[in-house]
Amino acid sequence: MSYLEQIASPTLLIDEKITRANLKKMANKVQALGKKLVPHWKTAQSRTIGNWAKEYGIQEVTASSISLAEYLCGQGWDSIHIAFPFNIREIPRLNRIAAKQGISVQVVNAATAKALAEGLTEKVEFFVELDAGYGRTGIQETQEAELEAILSQADGSEFLKFKGFYIHPGHTYYGKDTGKIHLESQEALAKMKAKYLHRYPNLVTRLGDTPGCAVRSEFGEVDELGPGNFVFFDLMQVQLGSCTKEDIAVCLAVPVVDIRKDRKEILIHGGGVHLAKDVLINEDGSKNFGEIVMLHEKSWSIPSHRSFVKSISQEHGIVQASDELLASVQVGDLLGILPVHSCMTADCMGSYLSLDGQVVDHAEGAR
């Protein structure tokens, strides 16, 4: 039985071959540069895909939340990093992980460092996150006193250990000056490393974001790279030039529920609760919530005539269909949709189906 016959309702498909190729390519690139790849597992959120990653020499991962760190705990990772300004209400959960597993967190203020120093009962490392310049989060260059206050908490603690500096240059997602932004981040990390290496001889610097890590081939003195989305890629990454549509490793299989040939529209069972609502803007100003691929026995293919999801609501999507697609599609058929933002789609769906019909796990996320 083909996996297609298993599908009655919207289902997130994963192509293991493409996923492995993405993992291998990034692992080889980073290794060739003599650096360590610590992928951000917020995209895949999977133990099984984690086991694939380990085959390419990946030994540490990054989690987006303590729930995900709990899910990945005890799965053979040398260390798990929670790349989020630590929420001190979660110290008891952190201690439970740290009792079993190498773990690090991220700190951006002295209040958090103090609460950790007081509340930890197990060894926990931390990165100080530096502001990448787009004002989301992180210590700024002018906050030298705050940084010293953080480090002094760690210096006096039995359990809280300073590991190094981290930058997530998330503004590369706005698609401008990826090279320039990455270079600035590298330089900021190099400067901090030069300044603090004598006090902390083992400190490392880590830089993470898929557009930068995919496009660039030179990372200066940075020790570790932490991209996430590259495991699956998505249409946003295609637009940013990080990959091609052929590199996208997941697609949402959706049933066709109505066809309107007069309007060249196909109504699908697949909406905001499945895809999330991330959107790209087409050249003509119209919206694009995902692009159609054709599903086959063991693969999917990108049609030469483009069809895309032009609007979505909670459960519905409307596809603007090419003539070629309209000529062949019937009510009850399945179509595939390449997602705009694969991290969010995977988080909505909560599991994957492989093209040989196996369920692949995904953490429960916010639930």
Add this chain to the structure above:
Amino acid sequence: MSYLEQIASPTLLIDEKITRANLKKMANKVQALGKKLVPHWKTAQSRTIGNWAKEYGIQEVTASSISLAEYLCGQGWDSIHIAFPFNIREIPRLNRIAAKQGISVQVVNAATAKALAEGLTEKVEFFVELDAGYGRTGIQETQEAELEAILSQADGSEFLKFKGFYIHPGHTYYGKDTGKIHLESQEALAKMKAKYLHRYPNLVTRLGDTPGCAVRSEFGEVDELGPGNFVFFDLMQVQLGSCTKEDIAVCLAVPVVDIRKDRKEILIHGGGVHLAKDVLINEDGSKNFGEIVMLHEKSWSIPSHRSFVKSISQEHGIVQASDELLASVQVGDLLGILPVHSCMTADCMGSYLSLDGQVVDHAEGAR
């Protein structure tokens, strides 16, 4: 112990008193008009909240998906309606529900009616959905032949039973001409009822959407009303004039992880995976992903000085904070966020915590 001490991570709070008041107000209004209220349970997605609803005489509900219908099956509802153009790949699941429970679906084309007539082994009613004029879904006035083809499938079937006509005038969400749109929908339903009542003497008409049902007080000959969002309301409904902020029955409790007094910003653990990414636009053109309320022992309160979530990413949110909020908040505190779109937030979170510390259930949704 207050519910507040239970919270370490982002948690969706529900105020039972506000929820019950919203249910009671709509139930009384619809009953006074001599009509039947069949609320759309895609918002609450909860068995417990369903039991509250039954106390106000509500006996039928609407589901957004077959998964939700399965979740609500056997909970004492007279009938469950799946308000989505039926996906024929789900006929086996539909038969399993129909063996236990009154159930209806929605049909917009003859291909679907034919598949149902051929595949049903239990009695299932259906509404024909009429196009409300905003082009998402439904039979159009010009599609008389298609409608006849649907009805003839039912006429010849032992199990597939025509129940009536349904309109969801979702374009009232665009905030213009709610009264006019509702009136057009009422008239379209009345026209179809007049035309088909002699053939189907028990046929009913149903109209559903919260803005229209909340704002209007006259629904003509429509038999049944099916709003959903009114159970919780949200900031979008406040903007549409359906309710006030005091009527919003859910808020997301989020831990404060950093404070930037120089930028008047508070970084919270609460992002797209918790709130969803629905957004309103402030008067000055800036974005609003939710508004801050203050959490107390047994309630929350709306501060006189507004603070709002100005940007979100997967796990983070940045609050544009009032001076009053900045003066009192500390790292590790909890804030409440009134959601922009409560249906999506509840779907992301997957459960509620009541203000007396009880977990209230929510269906698994897409998962």
